[in-house]
Amino acid sequence: xxxxxxxxxxxxxxxxxxxxxxxxxxMNQTAVFELFVRRLPDGRNFLVAAGLAxxxxxxxxxxxxxxxxxxxxxxxxxxxxxxASLNDFRFTGDLDAVPEGTVMxxxxxxxxIRAPLRExxxxxxxxxxxxxxxxxxxxxxxxxxxxxxxxTLVDFGLRRAHGAEAGLLSARASYLAGFxxxxxxxxxxxxxxxxxxxxxxxxxxxxxxxADAYAAFAQAFPDNATLLIDTYxxxxxxxxxxxxxxxxxxxxxxxxxxVRIDSGDLGAxxxxxxxxxxxxxxxxxxxxxSGNLDEFAIAALVAQGAPIDGFGVGTRMNTSSDAPYxxxxxxxxxxxxxxxxxxxxxxxxWPGAKQVLRRARSDGGLQEDVLALADEDQPGDGLLQPVxxxxxxxxxxxxxSGIRARVRAQIAALPPALxxxxxxxxxxxxxxxxxxxxxxxxxAAQERQAAMDQARWEQDAE
Amino acid sequence: xxxxxxxxxxxxxxxxxxxxxxxxxxMNQTAVFELFVRRLPDGRNFLVAAGLAxxxxxxxxxxxxxxxxxxxxxxxxxxxxxxASLNDFRFTGDLDAVPEGTVMxxxxxxxxIRAPLRExxxxxxxxxxxxxxxxxxxxxxxxxxxxxxxxTLVDFGLRRAHGAEAGLLSARASYLAGFxxxxxxxxxxxxxxxxxxxxxxxxxxxxxxxADAYAAFAQAFPDNATLLIDTYxxxxxxxxxxxxxxxxxxxxxxxxxxVRIDSGDLGAxxxxxxxxxxxxxxxxxxxxxSGNLDEFAIAALVAQGAPIDGFGVGTRMNTSSDAPYxxxxxxxxxxxxxxxxxxxxxxxxWPGAKQVLRRARSDGGLQEDVLALADEDQPGDGLLQPVxxxxxxxxxxxxxSGIRARVRAQIAALPPALxxxxxxxxxxxxxxxxxxxxxxxxxAAQERQAAMDQARWEQDAE
Numbered sequence: 001x002x003x004x005x006x007x008x009x010x011x012x013x014x015x016x017x018x019x020x021x022x023x024x025x026x027m028n029q030t031a032v033f034e035l036f037v038r039r040l041p042d043g044r045n046f047l048v049a050a051g052l053a054x055x056x057x058x059x060x061x062x063x064x065x066x067x068x069x070x071x072x073x074x075x076x077x078x079x080x081x082x083x084a085s086l087n088d089f090r091f092t093g094d095l096d097a098v099p100e101g102t103v104m105x106x107x108x109x110x111x112x113i114r115a116p117l118r119e120x121x122x123x124x125x126x127x128x129x130x131x132x133x134x135x136x137x138x139x140x141x142x143x144x145x146x147x148x149x150x151x152t153l154v155d156f157g158l159r160r161a162h163g164a165e166a167g168l169l170s171a172r173a174s175y176l177a178g179f180x181x182x183x184x185x186x187x188x189x190x191x192x193x194x195x196x197x198x199x200x201x202x203x204x205x206x207x208x209x210x211a212d213a214y215a216a217f218a219q220a221f222p223d224n225a226t227l228l229i230d231t232y233x234x235x236x237x238x239x240x241x242x243x244x245x246x247x248x249x250x251x252x253x254x255x256x257x258x259v260r261i262d263s264g265d266l267g268a269x270x271x272x273x274x275x276x277x278x279x280x281x282x283x284x285x286x287x288x289x290s291g292n293l294d295e296f297a298i299a300a301l302v303a304q305g306a307p308i309d310g311f312g313v314g315t316r317m318n319t320s321s322d323a324p325y326x327x328x329x330x331x332x333x334x335x336x337x338x339x340x341x342x343x344x345x346x347x348x349x350w351p352g353a354k355q356v357l358r359r360a361r362s363d364g365g366l367q368e369d370v371l372a373l374a375d376e377d378q379p380g381d382g383l384l385q386p387v388x389x390x391x392x393x394x395x396x397x398x399x400x401s402g403i404r405a406r407v408r409a410q411i412a413a414l415p416p417a418l419x420x421x422x423x424x425x426x427x428x429x430x431x432x433x434x435x436x437x438x439x440x441x442x443x444a445a446q447e448r449q450a451a452m453d454q455a456r457w458e459q460d461a462e
Numbered sequence: 463x464x465x466x467x468x469x470x471x472x473x474x475x476x477x478x479x480x481x482x483x484x485x486x487x488x489m490n491q492t493a494v495f496e497l498f499v500r501r502l503p504d505g506r507n508f509l510v511a512a513g514l515a516x517x518x519x520x521x522x523x524x525x526x527x528x529x530x531x532x533x534x535x536x537x538x539x540x541x542x543x544x545x546a547s548l549n550d551f552r553f554t555g556d557l558d559a560v561p562e563g564t565v566m567x568x569x570x571x572x573x574x575i576r577a578p579l580r581e582x583x584x585x586x587x588x589x590x591x592x593x594x595x596x597x598x599x600x601x602x603x604x605x606x607x608x609x610x611x612x613x614t615l616v617d618f619g620l621r622r623a624h625g626a627e628a629g630l631l632s633a634r635a636s637y638l639a640g641f642x643x644x645x646x647x648x649x650x651x652x653x654x655x656x657x658x659x660x661x662x663x664x665x666x667x668x669x670x671x672x673a674d675a676y677a678a679f680a681q682a683f684p685d686n687a688t689l690l691i692d693t694y695x696x697x698x699x700x701x702x703x704x705x706x707x708x709x710x711x712x713x714x715x716x717x718x719x720x721v722r723i724d725s726g727d728l729g730a731x732x733x734x735x736x737x738x739x740x741x742x743x744x745x746x747x748x749x750x751x752s753g754n755l756d757e758f759a760i761a762a763l764v765a766q767g768a769p770i771d772g773f774g775v776g777t778r779m780n781t782s783s784d785a786p787y788x789x790x791x792x793x794x795x796x797x798x799x800x801x802x803x804x805x806x807x808x809x810x811x812w813p814g815a816k817q818v819l820r821r822a823r824s825d826g827g828l829q830e831d832v833l834a835l836a837d838e839d840q841p842g843d844g845l846l847q848p849v850x851x852x853x854x855x856x857x858x859x860x861x862x863s864g865i866r867a868r869v870r871a872q873i874a875a876l877p878p879a880l881x882x883x884x885x886x887x888x889x890x891x892x893x894x895x896x897x898x899x900x901x902x903x904x905x906a907a908q909e910r911q912a913a914m915d916q917a918r919w920e921q922d923a924e
Contacts, residue, residue, distance in 0.1 A: 003465045005626035009648040012620055013659025016647060021661075021682035027668065071651040077683065121664060128621035129629060136624075158474055159590035160787045162598075163627030164467035167591060170624075185478060186471040189533040197475025199483075202583060202794035205802045206489065209915045220483035221539065231804045232908055236916065243919040264807035319786040325622045325777045332664035340667045342693045345726035446694055453671045454698065457705040 005165060008064045008089075009071065011125040016072070019118050023082045029336035031117040032353045033124070034109035035131060036331075041323030045418040046427065047104045048142045048407055050173045051134030052097050052111070052387070053397045058126055059091040059388065091119050095388035098356070099398065101138075101176055101406035102383060103414065105429050107349075107371060108356045110135070112384055117335065124330050132328055133166060137173035140295070140320040142407060144313055145178035146419055147299040152310030154196050155182035156290055157318025170318040176403040183312070191400065198226035198260055198288075205231065211240055218248050218256055226258040226288055229273070234261055238273040242280030258286035258309065266291065267306035274307040288312065294321070295421055339442050350435055351442045356383040366413050372432035467627060470526045470551075471533065473587040478534070481580050485544045491798035493579040494815045495586070496571035497593060498793075503785030507880040508889065509566045510604045510869055512635045513596035514559050514573070514849070515859045520588055521553040521850065553581050557850035560818070561860065563600075563638055563868035564845060565876065567891050569811075570818045570833060572597070574846055579797065586792050594790055595628060599635035602757070602782040604869060606775055607640035608881055609761040614772030616658050617644035618752060619780030632780040638865040645774070653862065660688040660722055660750075667693065673702055676718075677710070684716040688750055691721045691735070700735040704742030720748035720771065728753065729768035736769040750774065756783070757883055801904050812897055813904045818845040828875050834894035 004010065022028060037047060064072075064086045072083045093115020104110055110131065113120045144153055155174045158167035171187035181194040188195045199217055207213035210232065218225040229237035241259060248254045259277075261269050266289045277285050289301070290312030298311055315321065331349050332340055339352035350371065357370040357380030372378045386394055398406075417424040466472065484490060499509060526534075526548045534545045555577020566572055572593065575582045606615055617636045620629035633649035643656040650657045661679055669675035672694065680687040691699035703721060710716045721739075723731050728751045739747050751763070752774030760773055777783065793811050794802055801814035812833065819832040819842030834840045848856055860868075879886040 003467075004630065004648065004652065005465075005467070007648055009651065010620075010626055010629065011647055012618075012645040013647045013657045014645065014661055015659075017659045017679075017683060018661055018665050021665070021679050022668075024682050025678050031664075031668065033664070067651065071647075075650065075657075077686065079682075117668060121662070124662070125621050126626075129623065129626065132622050133624045156474075158472075159587050160594050160790070161591065162595045162624035162781070162786075163591065163631055164472055164588075165625030165627045167472065168466065168625075183474040183476065185473055185475045185533075186466065186469055188537065189471065189529065190466065195475045195537075197477075197479045199476055199480055200583070200586070201804045201806070202493075202495070203480050203483070205794045205804060206484075206493065206579060206797045209911050211915045211919055216487050217479075217483050220486050220541075221479060224539065230806045232912060233805070236912060240916060240919050247919075262806065263809050315787045319624070319781075321786050324624075324781040324783050324786040328622070332667045335668045342663045342667060343695070344663070344692045344724065347725050449671050450694060450698060453673045454702060457673055457702050 006058075006061060007068060008062060009068045011122065015122045015125055016078070019122055020078055020082045022118050022121070023085060024079065028116045028118050030114060031120040031332060032334035033113045033120050033330055034333050034354060035111050035128065035328060036107055036109045036349070037104070038327040038329060038347070039106045041326065043421070043423045044139065044323065045420070045424055046139070046414065047135055047326070048138040048177055049098050049102045049104050049110045049131075049135055050100050050138035050176060051131040051169070052100045054130045054134070054169065055111075055127055056095070056388065056393050056397065058130060059095065059123065059391070060393065062089075062091050062123065064089055089119070089122070090391060091115065091123060092391040093119055093388070094386070094390070096384040097387045098383040099385065099403070099406060101403040101410070103410040105369065105427050107429060108369065109354055109384065112353060112374075114353070128328065128330050132326055134169050134173040136320045136324070136326055137170045137318065138177040138407075140317050140323070141174035141177035141179055142411060143295040143421060144298055144317060146411065147295040147302065147421065148311060149302055151302070151308065153179045154310065154312045155179050155184065155317065156312040156314035158184045160315040161318040166318065172400070174317060176400055177407055178404060179313075193400070199228050201228060201231045204228060210237055211244060214241065214244055215248070218244075218254055219252065222252070222254040223257065225256055226260050227256060228262060229259045230261050230263045230269075234264060234269050235272055235276070238276045241285070242276065242282055245282050245285060256285050258288045260288040260290060260312070262291045266308070267301050267304050270306045270308045286310065290314070292316065299421060339438055341439065341442055343443060343446075350431065350439060352435065352438055354435065357381065358383055360413070364413055366415065366427070368428040368430060370430045370432055371435060373435055373438065376432055376434055378432060468520075468523060469530060470524060471530045473584065477584045477587055478540070480583055482540055482544045484580050484583070485547060486541065490578045490580050492576060493582040493794060494796035495575045495582050495792055496795050496816065497573050497590065497790060498571045498811070499566070499568055500789040500791060500809070500811075501568045503788065505883070505885045506601065506785065507882070507886055508601070508876065509597055509788070510600040510639055511560050511564045511566050511572045511593075511597055512562050512600035512638060513593040513631070514562045516592045516596070516631065517573075517589055518557070518850065518855050518859065520592060521557065521585065521853070522855065524551075524553050524585065526551055551581070551584070552853060553577065553585060554853040555581055555850070556848070556852070558846045559849045560845045561847065561865070561868060563865040563872070565872040567831065567889050569891060570831065571816055571846065574815060574836075576815070590790065590792050594788055596631050596635040598782045598786070598788055599632045599780065600639040600869075602779050602785070603636035603639035603641055604873060605757040605883060606760055606779060608873065609757040609764060609883065610773060611764055613764070613770065615641045616772065616774045617641050617646065617779065618774040618776035620646045622777040623780040628780065634862070636779060638862055639869055640866060655862070661690050663690060663693045666690060672699055673706060676703065676706055680706075680710050680716055680718055681714065684714070685719065687718055688720040688722050689718060690724060692723050692725045692731075696723055696726060696731050697734055697738070700738045703747070704738065704744055707744050707747060718747050720750045722750040722752060722774070724753045728770070729763050729766050732768045732770045748772065752776070754778065761883060801900055803901065803904055805905060812893065812901060814897065814900055816897065819843065820845055822875070826875055828877065828889070830890040830892060832892045832894055833897060835897055835900065838894055838896055840894060
């Protein structure tokens, strides 16, 4: 049996019903779909695109397994010829996309699929599912990185992430956005991400005394122990760490790496604990903070000068709690060489296969983006690049280290106001004249068609 | 290779580091942990417990695969004897839990693990991950069910759910909370949940005309077609559906089931479309609405009498967008027969193995819950029931139909104010005198121990 996350039926049923309707009408000309975000969440100035590596895996491995076909036969609403046709169903199309770690804005396509209609349509649900979530997390995590101003950041969020895949992929997305490591162990063998781990309150509780717990942990992980000091009384625990640290050094030549504070007024406690450790001759023991942190809490602690060396950031980053979803859409922009768009209230989009041209100033800072037709000759760097052709990746994907470097460089190149944690004047994204003209033509053609339709049906009805 | 979602390393690294420290100290007496929610999200009056079936699967199948052990060996920080001991690591403990679909309140344990310390500790991360997410979704979905007052509800949220498992498990959690079906196809073969699906805007766009698209779909799914009518102009599309419906009936004896509106002022459009369909002799064509819906939007549409027969509810339910996480914790309450708790600021909890006793009035309505020690003799129905003993489930889990019935009955038994969509006077959860006394004793014992510790370390330091 396939992994459930790789089953073709991990999709919306309507992808299958539409496929059957296309099959019965023999519709399968070339379609172009694009994925974009309609508007940024409140308070946000940019997105960080992520998830492309997992999308490529999905597109390469997409096939209906015997389990999937058996269910389609059993459920009684599908045509046998149609079901048989799914035996050979593969993704054979082209994918163009912005590289992972690219900073993006509203209305800009992050990827473009050009494929036979049925393939391009069917992949919608899982494609959005994969790109949306990692983009949500990378965009949130990048804000934490900005707020932390160089302090260590560790992803702590597996337990309250929304399921297994969210736990794993948020470790990846936060790392590529600039986090230093994750607590999620499986992210190390699967993605090569550094992992970090300390102890839980239960570890302190289970020992006969807090000092016993600290000694046991330090002896199990010489030179690498971070001790959790807020189980009972943070200040009293810090006072106990001082003689323990000296004893461990003198008896066993072992150092304590850090202490962790997970509750209370983190800034005030960190200052008091720093004072106790320094006065006790332990200036090398670091202070790590965790507990309900996000970019706002981190920025506040940094602004007040709290002596905190690193932050464990969990739930609020992994669920992107203030903006847990993006208003994104995967839309048909061309079918059989005919550019298209819909006009639904508040949900119109730009027709035709497009490109984003990014223009920089002479100092390397970003100046503006232009949303244009893919075949327009416009100055600027085209963000969408060829990734797959005829269903095959053109090259191995970039290493996570390269993606991290891209995020760093792109955020550094943003106009400074866009790096603030509150919404500011949006980054300028201009729509080319040719694209604006095309949109008007597409709407006019659709209106003519609708009028003809209406007339025909009214005539039929008479 | 195991599925990633079943790998033992899908856990926080600290679960492994603590295990090594326990191994080296030979600590493995019986521990009792409980999972509870510290406080309800803003605006919420109750939770619906969910996820137990997936937790049982996890506990039964937990083992370190060769891949997991290989990584532990490679990463260099673990003791070879410890790693070898993980070869035989299994969950051999007891699980008591409230049945899925039980209505719960703050501070009440939803489950209790009693097992050798290492097992009880190690399972923490994935246990919380599994119970937390489904409880988040079931609690949100139950509010949508209350708001919909009997109208059909369909889960539409796979694409913006946080990953594959979230998509699948939110289909399950929303169905058990009372949704009628899901659009996520794989939920049918995996969980036996009814699935529903219509068409996307792209389907309308790809056809030469809107009427062609509708005819193609109706012919592919006779008597079962729901037509999406907001791609260009909702009112014009509804006017076209009337003659099309008559034509389909006269030519092919096929009925159109419903139309779907996905944008704009859903209430006003539904009224207008209802008028057009009724005036055109199509009173049997239903109206289905979708687009940014949650319990508040549904309640507003129902209150204004919008003629909507069913709602597709996606992103805001699957991400629980107004409360994407619960402040839940899995805490050690007893070790080696010693009751325990921590006292961290704002994060204290009740010590000892506990039970929740639920008391009903003579009319069946809920009166109050009592949080008591598990061995107290208190009136009321004990919510926590034996589920696993010595690592094995005691019985097959209940069918989803039974869980749905439980949710319905429990929500019907709530004091009416608690069924409102805004926060109200909290449901009374009393803490037994014996439990309050025990908490005081545990704190006093810990303080004595801390004082002894402090004195000893200060002496050592001199």
